[in-house]
Amino acid sequence: MKAINECSACGNKEIVQGKFQYEARVQPINKKFSTGSDVLVDFCSNCGLILLMKVENPEKFK
Numbered sequence: 001m002k003a004i005n006e007c008s009a010c011g012n013k014e015i016v017q018g019k020f021q022y023e024a025r026v027q028p029i030n031k032k033f034s035t036g037s038d039v040l041v042d043f044c045s046n047c048g049l050i051l052l053m054k055v056e057n058p059e060k061f062k
């Protein structure tokens with residue numbers, strides 16, 4: 001995957017990465033006992049625009 005390294009809104013080049021955790025975890029709809037996965041987000045450190053959201057462990061959903 002091509003890395004995003006510039007904010008499309010403000011042009012800032014400092015993109016940082018965070019995570020949705022706890023209640024914001026993504027759960028498979030059909031697997032009741034799965035622990036699901038955190039969601040990684042890349043966002044602009046200046047204006048906060050989220051440039052990329054990515055499920056951390058997509059293999060859990062197969």
Ligand SMILES: [Zn+2]
Pocket residue numbers: 007008009010011012044045046047048049
């Ligand atoms: Zn920005």
